[in-house]
Amino acid sequence: MTVLVTGATGTVGGHTVQHLLRAGRKVRALTRDPARARLPEGVDVVAGDLTDAATLTGVFDGVTAVHLINFGQDYRPLANGQEIADLLVRAGVRRVTVLGGWEEGTLEPAIRSSTLEWTDLKPIEFMSNTLTDWGERLRTGGVIREPYGNRKSAPVHESDIGAVAAVALTEDGHAGQTYALTGPEVLTPRDKIRVLSEVTGRDLRFEELTPDQTRKEWVEEGTPPDMLLFKVFGDPPRIGRREMVDFLLRIYGTEHEVGSTPNGTVQKVTGRQARTFAQWAREHADGFRA
Known part of the structure; x- marks a missing residue:
């Protein structure tokens, strides 16, 4: 095969x-x-x-x-x-x-x-997005400035996604299924910063922006995170920066039950507990060090 x-x-x-x-x-x-x-x-x-x-x-x-x-x-x-x-x-x-x-x-x-x-x-959310979205900012400044610091999600380790794919491709019983994939725990951006601080030994901080501050910094001043914007909207993006930021503010400010509720699918399909964010962070700690 x-x-x-x-x-x-x-x-x-x-x-x-x-x-x-x-x-x-x-x-x-x-x-x-x-x-x-x-x-x-x-x-x-x-x-x-x-x-x-x-x-x-x-x-x-x-x-x-x-x-x-x-x-x-x-x-x-x-x-x-x-x-x-x-x-x-x-x-x-x-x-x-x-x-x-x-x-x-x-x-x-x-x-x-x-x-x-x-x-x-x-x-629902890749753990690897943390490195894509935050890596450079944490390496160079040690601070993440974003809105809605208490927004919740249950990110999944990319290896667990690969594991589910491998099982579905090689074993019976998965045809016609749609698997929403989450990690085993609910996290906020503040939680992620705390874990990254622990694994890197650095004093990393999260500073919460209001929506108006976000528009000022991300639109008027044109500061990062460009990678986050382009990942969602394409490069080159199909809409203007203000529209992109307003869309992200709506996403960040809305509670998403499916995305913030661990569902156990990884364990059901693979027979193994999904990896935690702390495990992922230890594997990628160098990506957040100066």
């Missing part, structure tokens, strides 16, 4: 590859630039880009299961979902997992209406 992993050098894809290898599966990895890919020995690395179906000719041949992501390099949903689904069916692929992004695109409905055995993976 050969399993193909798209986004194999990405945040989740790399972990999915590792979990599949540990399970004794043959792995083929799809990446835009094989020459730059750093993947384990024994992985069959092939070139291709999900945003361009013409680059995918032959990459699914001999593959029985595929891990897909629903977005391209700019985080925007794929526009060619039907082409991808047709390629998979013609190649004889049996199972797929689809890792969703901020919004559903053309891929999910095309996969769901096909003959493929599909499983949707919907992480």
